[in-house]
Each structure stands twice: as structure tokens, then as C-alpha cells.
Amino acid sequence: MGLFNAENHVPKMQRQYQAAYKQHVRIWNIAPRSRVMLVPYSIVLGGTFAVGLYGMGRKVLGYNTFI
Template sequence: MAGFVYRENRVPHYQRLFQRHDGLRQWNKTPRSKILLYPYYLGLWTAVGGTMFMMGRMVLGHKTWFGKD
């Protein structure tokens, strides 16, 4: 447990990082941002696309993803 108690204080580092005026949004500033955000964006746009696709099919009277009812 000594590694947790006596580790480096990262607060000044993150204050400099997040208060820097570089034109980036806060959630895009860390190095891990791309790793975390790109799968989220992929899932978001897949869900939106699937919803729009099925909404169009429901308007046409089909209640399944593929094929005819």
C-alpha cells in the first residue's frame, strides 16, 4: 500500500493540461481520449444508423430487419 500513499502528486500536471487554451475540448486532451472515445462514437453512430434504418422499414410496413413479413 506504500506505493499508493507515497506516489507522485499528479494534480499540478492535470491542472496544466486541462487549463491549457489549445482549442481542444476537455474530453479530448488526455492521451487515452482516442482509445476511449472512438469505440463510443462507433457504437453511437451504429445505434443511430440502425434506428434510422428500422424506422424507414417500419414506415414501409416491415417489422423485421431483413426480408419480407
């Protein structure tokens, strides 16, 4: 029954995060799994910025519709 007798990884991870924090490492650079959410966030952020610029450019040119 590995589920009930599993090792507690929290103290090990806590020591890792605290050591990295003392070295002024950003939170998303501490663990590789943190980048899993950073990549989609960057893609969505860049996409919305590009779509916003596209819409503003069309508005400046006199088009009131998005497409």
C-alpha cells in the same frame, strides 16, 4: 512503499489541462486516454443511427416487424 510515497500528479495534469483549455482545445483531444471512451461512443452512436434508419425504412415499406 510506493503507494504511500507516490508523487502527486494532480498539479501537473491540472496545468496541462488548463493550458490546453486556454488554447481552446476540446477536452477529448487533451489527453490520449480520453479517446478510449470516444471511440466506443462513436461506434454505438453510429450503430444506433443506422439501426434506426433501417427500422424506419422497413416501416415506410409496410413491414411492422424489425427483422
